[in-house]
Amino acid sequence: MLRTHTCGELRLENIDKEVTLAGWVQRVRNKGGLIWVDLRDRYGVTQLIFEEGDADKSLLEKAASLGREFVVQAKGTVIERTSKNDKLPTGDIEVKASEIIILNKAKVPPFIIEDETDGGEDLRMKFRYLDLRRPNVRKKLQLRHRMMQETRRYMDVEGFMEVETPVLIKSTPEGARDFVVPSRINQGEFYALPQSPQTFKQLLMVSGFDRYFQIVKCFRDEDLRADRQPEFTQIDCEMSFVDQEDILQTFEGLIRHLFREVKGLELGEFARMDYSEAMRQYGNDKPDTRFEMKFVELNDVAQGQGFKVFDDAELVVGICAKGAATHTRKQLDALTDWVKRPQIGAKGLVYVKCNEDGSFKSSVDKFFDQQALAQWANKMGAAQGDLLLVLSGEENAVRKQLSELRLKLGEELGLRDKSDYKPLWVLDFPLLEWDEETHRYHAMHHPFTSPKIEDVELLASDPGRVRANAYDLVINGVEIGGGSIRIHDKQLQELMFKNLGFTEEEAKAQFGFLMEAFEYGAPPHGGIAFGFDRLCAIFGGTDSIRDYIAFPKNNSGRDVMIDSPSKISDDQLEELSIQLLKKKPL
Known part of the structure; x- marks a missing residue:
């Protein structure tokens, strides 16, 4: 040495x-x-x-x-x-x-290799091997390593077997876009990189493996952002002879184990909330429950007063920011401009200050007197010193807008403490969602999710009302995992494919192997997958998953260090029987 x-x-x-x-x-x-x-x-x-x-x-x-x-x-x-x-x-x-x-010897590096560096993100990604020398970057990867080891330790104790599934698989039309890989031997045909090992883990249950897990790379060709990469890692899990409660208890145990062993923290209660309740109270299926500020519907007390913006709206809804009546006009104007940005899409924002003397000052004093504003305050549980913020419009749109405003206010008021962890199970999602572009239903999770038994009859008469036997785990407003009890009955799976618009031929071509496997004795089974990169970011107290990936891609899906993706030679293209479309000269 x-x-x-x-x-x-x-x-x-x-x-x-x-x-x-x-x-x-x-x-x-x-x-x-x-x-x-x-x-x-x-x-x-x-x-x-x-x-x-x-x-x-x-x-x-x-x-x-x-x-x-x-x-x-x-x-x-x-x-x-x-x-x-x-x-x-x-x-x-x-x-x-x-x-x-x-x-x-070494050349002078392009940036200072210390925690407080002078290198911007683009430069550090180009020289990622130098960036990895910085202690704070290394600590993030050490955290990832520790979480990986503790995950394996817990899963092993719980009787799960780690099984590797194929990386070159078959492309499917559901979900995000696949990355495809041309086959040289079978010309004109393509593999796909897996978006998840979903069908393989179900086949493992048919095989009698009973408890499977894998820390696995997955791939999705979709638009990128801070918490999304074209290749990412999942903790992928499946169990046989279980119901939803068994899944929740087992993987609540995993998350408790990770927090205890990696962060030295004992988590409190894992709250539970129906999807419909989450959307009604927070406008979001992954609500941040570290702070209240729940939605309050105001149609009955705000409409019919001659204020056309409210009277013509499908929904008038607001939030109460405790102790925020001290906001200045400049701050309120800034919030109004923020919700009117194209990314949020609101047409305006109504505010009401609950003054310390018991009076009210609002942006709609012309239309609503003190008595009317007092009704709003009473319904919203407001006290002196609080600030009411109200949006109106089409129901689905306005809930999303108010959800974004709630999160922004929570951040500004210091209510989103990164050292405070509030886990939440969101349950009973809709099984299907309607797509206006294709004019058909799509699976909200995936085609193998089981409907609630009591809702199966609605598949024929009212598919939009069918609830899924599905669940997501949310921590501090971030979805870190999701799963469902699967369909294990061939007839029910065929009915599901029919509701998703598959013909018998299409279903057989895409998933015939799974349907055939079900005929050989498929046990009741269910599972869950956790976004491992996102889970690491939660533990590390940062928003970007890139910090926890050794060699991440940028927002354009490029690895600027090795210059990938890149063109391949004409000889390679010819060998794969691929012809690139050439742009015509202008």
């Missing part, structure tokens, strides 16, 4: 010990006859000291020649530091160097 110790482990008990360290030069401070070098590796930083009286001239000259990110080996004796650094675990000691060997 080129080292006896790492750069993060030496302490006072190692004083007078001869050691050999190896790592990267983070910083050199040259005071002439005294030189300090901060040496860094994955484990930490240790200070080396070179003194004129204790070292020969050539050693001092070599130390003075070191540049940032040089790879070096250093030998010396551990001594106590006279000026200690309480910000470093190794800050009580330093190594008086007797020898230094340059293992590799």
Whole structure:
């Protein structure tokens, strides 16, 4: 080994010990006859000291020649530091160097490789291998590693078997777009990269594996954002001979285990809420329940007063921001401009201040007197010092708009504490949702989700009212996992395909293998999948999942470090029988 110790482990008990360290030069401070070098590796930083009286001239000259990110080996004796650094675990000691060997020189890096760097995101992604040297980035990947190990530990204790499923599979028309892979051997045919191992894990249940899990890469060709990547990782799970309650209890246990072992926290109650309640009270199927500010419908007290904006609306609905009546006109105008942005789409915002003297000041005083505003305040449970914010319009649209406003206010008022964790199961989703573009129903989760037994009869008469035996786990307004009890009966699965607009031929072509498997004795089964990258971000207290992926893509789906995706040669295209459409000259 080129080292006896790492750069993060030496302490006072190692004083007078001869050691050999190896790592990267983070910083050199040259005071002439005294030189300090901060040496860094994955484990930490240790200070080396070179003194004129204790070292020969050539050693001092070599130390003075070191540049940032040089790879070096250093030998010396551990001594106590006279000026200690309480910000470093190794800050009580330093190594008086007797020898230094340059293992590799380095160019001056394009940004400072420290927690407080001067490199922008684009530059750091281009030189990701340098960015990964920064301690705060490394800690995020260490967190990911720990969560992966603890997940495997819990699942093993609970009797789950880890099974790898294929990466080259068959393309299906449901859900997001597939990434497709041309087959050279079977020309004109294509594999798809899996959006999830859904059908394979169901086949494993038919195979009698009983409890399966996999920490698996999945792929979706969709628009990107901070919490979405074209390739992502899931904790994918399936169980046989279970009902919904068994699934919830088992995987509530997994999340509790991760919080306990990784963060040292004991989670409180896992609340439960129906989808319909979540949409009615929060306008969102993944509500952030760290704070209240629930929706209150105001049609009965706000309409019929001559205010056309309210009178013509399908829904008038508001929220009460406790203690926020101190908002200035400038702040309220800023909120109004914010909800009117195209991304939100509201036409305006009505506010009511509940003054400390019991009076009300609103943006609609022309239409509503003090008595009318008092009715609003009473219905919304407002007290003196509170602020009422009201939107109106088409029901579905206005709920989404108010949901965004609620989250923004929660952030501004400091109600979204990242150290506070509120887990929530959202249950009883609609089985199907209507698509105006295709004029047919689509599966809200996927085609294999079982309907509630009591709602099966509605599939023929009123499909939109059928509830799914499905569940999502939400933490602090972020969906971290979702699943369902599956259909295990061939006849019910055929009925489901029919409601989704599949012909018998289409269903057989796409999923005939699964339907045939059901004829050989499929057990009742269900499962769940957790977004592992998103779960890591929740544990790390950040919004972007990129921080927890070693080599992420940017918002355009590109890896700017290796310049991918890229063109392939004409010979490769010919071998795959692919002809690219060439743009006609203008």
